[in-house]
Amino acid sequence: MTYLPQILFCTLLLLAGYSFYTRFRSITKVIRLGRDEHLNDQSGKRWKNVMMLALGQKKMFKYPLVAFFHLIIYVGFIIINVELLEIVLDGALGTHRLFLPFLGEWYAVLINAFEVLALGVLVVCIIFLTRRYVLAIWRFRHSDLNGWPSKDAAIILVAEIVLMGLFLFMNAADTLLQEWNYSPYTEHLTGNFFVSSWLHPLLQKCDPVTVVLIERVSWWLHIAGILLFLNYLSRSKHLHIILAFPNAYFARLTSVGKMSNMPDVQREVMYAFQPELATGESSPAPLKFGAADITDLSWKNLLDAYSCTECGRCSAACPATQTGKKLSPRRIMMATRDRCEEVGALLQEGKKFDEGKTLLHDYITEEELRACTTCNACVEECPVSISPLDIILQMRRYLIMEKSAAPQEWTMMFGNVENNFAPWKFSPEQRADWTKTI
Ligand code: SF4
Ligand code: SF4
Structure with a gap:
């Protein structure tokens, strides 16, 4: 019975991994239906493209403010997911904050940095939602996006807000239970997490059992949400988060104005x-x-x-x-x-x-x-x-x-x-x- 959460977690992980794998296999199969085109030469230039266009998002910086916001979402989301490694290991091994004994005081520094990024992602997602649906700039209200594509963008932005919120609630509940000397949370003293501690006044109104419930539910929903998000992403326009890298590598190196002759x-x-x-x-x-x-x-x-x-x-x-x-x-x-x-x-x-x-x-x-x-x-x-x-x-x-x-x-x-x-x-x-x- 004590292994039930671990069994549940591993089952969820396997199902999500399998679904992601089959989706990618299907996409690869379709891409392979295309005609041959040799784009493997000049690997130096190609890696430069990956660094500049995909990682550095060079072209986005034509519009610096939007590029800066986009970078916060992108970097924030990728870096915060490093924390996913600990969550996955905790889930599979039945541990809690597995990396804490290894990182010591650096653990709090790391989680604090993740929380600042999480807050940044949350704020930028709200700005992007406002820009897209309230300010409704031309390219977001064009008829190309009628129906599903318009909803797709909203789903992803809201999902990111929810995921970041769950991450902060999970940490806030944990540190509050530590403050209250509530076992077994006292066995993992992390130090203060500044951003999530802003949520303490909200949680202090609850009794310890409810706060434990909030911590556990946030933990489970956070990881389940990320696995769901990963699978949804592969079916939406947000696939570019992954495919922008190979696409930059295989970009045509000829001048954009050059047409291919027969x-x-x-x-x-x-x-x-x-x-x-x-x-x-x-x-x-x-x-x-x-x-x-x-x-x-x-x-x-x-x-x-x-x-x-x-x-x-x-x-x-x-x-x-x-x-x-x-x-x-x-x-x-x-x-x-x-x-x-x-x-x-x-x-x-x-x-x-x-x-x-x-x-x-x-x-x-x-x-x-x-x-x-x-x-x-x-x-x-x-x-x-x-x-x-x-x-x-x-x-x-x-x-x-x-x-x-x-x-x-x-x-x-x-x-x-x-x-x-x-x-x-x-x-x-x-x-x-x-x-x-x-
Ligand atoms: S990513 Fe798609 S919509 Fe955006 S500029 Fe390129 S082709 Fe156009
Ligand atoms: S080449 Fe010029 S006219 Fe043709 S689709 Fe592109 S932007 Fe439009």
Whole structure:
């Protein structure tokens, strides 16, 4: 009977670990459906990207105040979870504050530092909730976030507030019971915890048995909440907390303005314009030009979709979104992830996902794709090295090269380029005629 809490705790830990593992396996499976793309070169530059973009959050600092708040949440949440190690060991071994005898006086210093961070996280979460739902800045009230995505952000912020609150209540109840010489808490004298001691006046109104109950319930809810949070996180936009790191490592190192050409198509164009430069062997024709579904995109595009934070900085900078066009680069990433999720669910059930639906048309429309000016502002703005433009270009390539689906004006221009080697309707022989009118 005395082992019951430990058995319960280990069961909870195993269930949460298994659920997290299966979720990650499913995501990896979907990402692997993407086309090959070799992004393993120049490891030095790649690690620098991880340090600067993911760990250092360099791009966030374009807006220093928001970046500072974001850093508090990020650092606070990660560092406080170091304390999770003690909680997990306490839960599994049936001990209480296991690290106290090893750390001595440093234990109180450490927990006090965690409490300051916990308070910081709590305050910033309230600020972010206010900014998102009361001040309602443009990119958070845009229709991209209608429905679930809007609730998702609130759930995570509220969950963080609750988790930090439980952490502080757990410590406050513990130190108060120590002050009251209540056994067995007197066996683990931690010293004062300054932030959580502000809660003592609230708890002092209760009798010791109730305070023990508050301490135990806070402890259990805190750990259960973290395990639940970890599993929820892997199903929400907050997956970026983890995926921002591999996404920064595998970021494309070429200039953001560089578009990927198809060498064989480029060679044909060269023959027409500068035959002397058109060299090299032609390779076998690809099975498909461009992308219609997630399996035609590269694995990096799919990793991008899972790493998107839905922050909307791309859409706030996009000239198409800002002039009221249907295109929003954030929605392109969200739609790609939704399709990935649908395919992942079908694979989980052992079903084929070739059910007639595709990313193009069922999730992203031609109108959205055509509104893009290819200005690259979305790529430049993204704090986690995502390129919505790359997906847009690949789908456009599919529409033009596989389906000949282009507006009439474009078709005329393509015909002119093909026949006259210029976008205009004049033949090459007439090209210099304008000089005769001078
Ligand atoms: S590249 Fe296209 S999607 Fe990106 S900001 Fe420019 S117009 Fe918008
Ligand atoms: S693509 Fe980048 S900038 Fe756009 S919403 Fe996602 S994370 Fe934010």
